[in-house]
Amino acid sequence: MNIKKKENLAAYIFLAPALILLGLFLVYPSLLAIYYSFTDYYLLTPNDINIVWLENFIAIFKDPVFIQSLKNIALFVVLVIPIQVGAALGLALLINKQRKGNIFFKVAFFSPVVLSLVVISVLWLYLLNPSEGLINNILLNVGIDPQPFLSSPTQAMVTIVFVSAWQGAGYQMLIFLAGLQNIPGEVYEAGKIDGVNKWQKFYYITLPLLKPTSILIMITTLISAFKLIIQPMVMTQGGPMNATMTPVYYIYQSGFSDRMIGYASAMTVIFGIVIGIVTLIQSRVSREDDN
Amino acid sequence: MKKLSVLVGVVCAVLFLAACGSGGSSEANHNEIVVWFHTSLETPEGEAMQNTIDRFNEEYEGEYTATAEFVPRSGSGGGYEDKINAALTTDTLPDVLTLDGPNTAAYAESGIIAPVDEYLTNKDDLLPSIIEQGTYDDQMYGVGFSESGVGIFYNKQMFEQAGIDLETLPTVDEPWDWDQFIELNETLHNEFDKPVIDMGFDDKSEWLMYAFTPFLWSQGGDVVSEDGTTAEGVLNDENGVKAFTFIQDMVKNGYSTITPVEKGFHTGEYAMKLGGSWTIAELEEYPDIEYGVMPYPTSPDTGELVSPSGSWQYAMSASSEKQEAAGALIDFMVSTESLSEMSLANSVLPASYSAIDEITDEVSDEMNVLIEQNAASAQARPLLPNYPQVSRIFQDTISDTTYYEENSDIQALLDDKAAQIQSALD
Numbered sequence: 001m002n003i004k005k006k007e008n009l010a011a012y013i014f015l016a017p018a019l020i021l022l023g024l025f026l027v028y029p030s031l032l033a034i035y036y037s038f039t040d041y042y043l044l045t046p047n048d049i050n051i052v053w054l055e056n057f058i059a060i061f062k063d064p065v066f067i068q069s070l071k072n073i074a075l076f077v078v079l080v081i082p083i084q085v086g087a088a089l090g091l092a093l094l095i096n097k098q099r100k101g102n103i104f105f106k107v108a109f110f111s112p113v114v115l116s117l118v119v120i121s122v123l124w125l126y127l128l129n130p131s132e133g134l135i136n137n138i139l140l141n142v143g144i145d146p147q148p149f150l151s152s153p154t155q156a157m158v159t160i161v162f163v164s165a166w167q168g169a170g171y172q173m174l175i176f177l178a179g180l181q182n183i184p185g186e187v188y189e190a191g192k193i194d195g196v197n198k199w200q201k202f203y204y205i206t207l208p209l210l211k212p213t214s215i216l217i218m219i220t221t222l223i224s225a226f227k228l229i230i231q232p233m234v235m236t237q238g239g240p241m242n243a244t245m246t247p248v249y250y251i252y253q254s255g256f257s258d259r260m261i262g263y264a265s266a267m268t269v270i271f272g273i274v275i276g277i278v279t280l281i282q283s284r285v286s287r288e289d290d291n
Numbered sequence: 292m293k294k295l296s297v298l299v300g301v302v303c304a305v306l307f308l309a310a311c312g313s314g315g316s317s318e319a320n321h322n323e324i325v326v327w328f329h330t331s332l333e334t335p336e337g338e339a340m341q342n343t344i345d346r347f348n349e350e351y352e353g354e355y356t357a358t359a360e361f362v363p364r365s366g367s368g369g370g371y372e373d374k375i376n377a378a379l380t381t382d383t384l385p386d387v388l389t390l391d392g393p394n395t396a397a398y399a400e401s402g403i404i405a406p407v408d409e410y411l412t413n414k415d416d417l418l419p420s421i422i423e424q425g426t427y428d429d430q431m432y433g434v435g436f437s438e439s440g441v442g443i444f445y446n447k448q449m450f451e452q453a454g455i456d457l458e459t460l461p462t463v464d465e466p467w468d469w470d471q472f473i474e475l476n477e478t479l480h481n482e483f484d485k486p487v488i489d490m491g492f493d494d495k496s497e498w499l500m501y502a503f504t505p506f507l508w509s510q511g512g513d514v515v516s517e518d519g520t521t522a523e524g525v526l527n528d529e530n531g532v533k534a535f536t537f538i539q540d541m542v543k544n545g546y547s548t549i550t551p552v553e554k555g556f557h558t559g560e561y562a563m564k565l566g567g568s569w570t571i572a573e574l575e576e577y578p579d580i581e582y583g584v585m586p587y588p589t590s591p592d593t594g595e596l597v598s599p600s601g602s603w604q605y606a607m608s609a610s611s612e613k614q615e616a617a618g619a620l621i622d623f624m625v626s627t628e629s630l631s632e633m634s635l636a637n638s639v640l641p642a643s644y645s646a647i648d649e650i651t652d653e654v655s656d657e658m659n660v661l662i663e664q665n666a667a668s669a670q671a672r673p674l675l676p677n678y679p680q681v682s683r684i685f686q687d688t689i690s691d692t693t694y695y696e697e698n699s700d701i702q703a704l705l706d707d708k709a710a711q712i713q714s715a716l717d
Binding site for chain 1: 363376379380397398401402403493495496549550552677681682683687690691694697711714
């Protein structure tokens, strides 16, 4: 009994640093945001905060820009997840097979992940420049008219999808690679004896055994996709015609340019609930698949 | 473990910084005041500010002492304003601070800054646009220490190539109207067969508010009503439609472009550029381009020349207990000598009539066109507590207008945006 108590105490002591930091930087700010969402907190009058209950929430549902930003992020998520995860899996399969020069390719595909998103965005801004950019020059050489990319309301978000997928895929590739290398060789040998072809090998052996890795990757990619802000901030400033305005970017603008912390907090709460629901549905769906 | 020690280090640093922050304003002596500047001491602007402070300390030796703190702001305006916001929560603002013109209303409304009228010995000398920008509720809160302006920069060689007689170009006294300006664009467009003016449509920032409101004002329109309460029926009235149609036509007819080549005017790609006083300094590095500056074109209906203006200002914090000293410092910093020094050092337009007289012989002809236009026609942006939102919606309106295929119905676009501004005002 006494020993158990002592062990418990030790456990709490070991947990304390993590708990204190999590509480200070995660739980406390989240609770504050929920509190502020019911107030009229204006950044310049921090000593004059009044409770306004649901006023912010009612205004948000009438705010065309916020609603547009929700539609935009839905489009982004729906496009970026298959592209980014698919690219990551493809790269991982290629590297897994290729034993020689393996490290070179790993570094090459992983390097965009290490670079700052701002740097990546600025680089692509130059590559995608309608008149001088490399991409349009290549297109021109193969006989395709120059594309407006970021300055077109219909192409801007799709362009950001590709840039983001290109930047992020290296990270998921590494996780997939680890997953692939965890698949025991005996399974493939057994398959060989049964005479499976390449496609069957991938579909009936690799894919099912990668499932736990895939679920992890899907959920983490989904959550980080929802947080899109840097690319539109640097590349399009949310334009053209709000086509690339995202909820997090709009929250940032409302809070820090417009100084409306209360309103921004309320959007954060709503958006947090949206992400929570989507993640919940996703983990349900993947668990049902299991059964 | 490494991560943990880093985190612990961060926590310690935060606590340490917080402890430092509380020492912001010294309460020891009623004659010692602290000033915050938004720039770096390394810049010409910062140097001029430090010089002014040094002269103040000499002049008022034994009476007042001012200490300057330089808090450089980042490109988007962060950094400095973050520090102000942090000081607000801890009540540690300095006695005197700088703020951007469009922030006057928000800061005054929130009780951060105090009126300075009674401390200004020569208020009538300040340009009307400076007084307009700093005045909220009939009291002057902020005093701009320089002015800014925008004009049409033109490439003399390209104009001559298109057969345009440079002698016939407009002046501040006799500006051209939009029709004449369009004709000029047409001539250039026929000669070069590509966009001929970079209007900065790709710069989705305050620029779109700052540089394009004069077109609306010249037509007699406005962003919001004078009392700052109404946008519906103001932005979207017939004047708004006319002004925005003119702006849209500039893109629709191919005279301007939404994706200009970077530094296109500087490298001879475009014959004209809607550029600010800072463009003059940039062009010093491109000696091959011979250029001139002409004033804004005016609405054919009114013929009224309107140009943009605005700058950072000095203000006194409302929480300062040394308002006498702070007032004396602000008055000193906007004296003819201080303002002239600022303009010459930083290549910006002077903020007072006497400073104009002082420096007009020392600056280029191009700068003088902007100075002249500024004194004759500068208008300050609207003074609204929720200016940031209003400005952003206006920026969107300009940007959307340039998508002429999607927004051929200007009235509908303006109705929509006016409603958005209205809900920001309510």
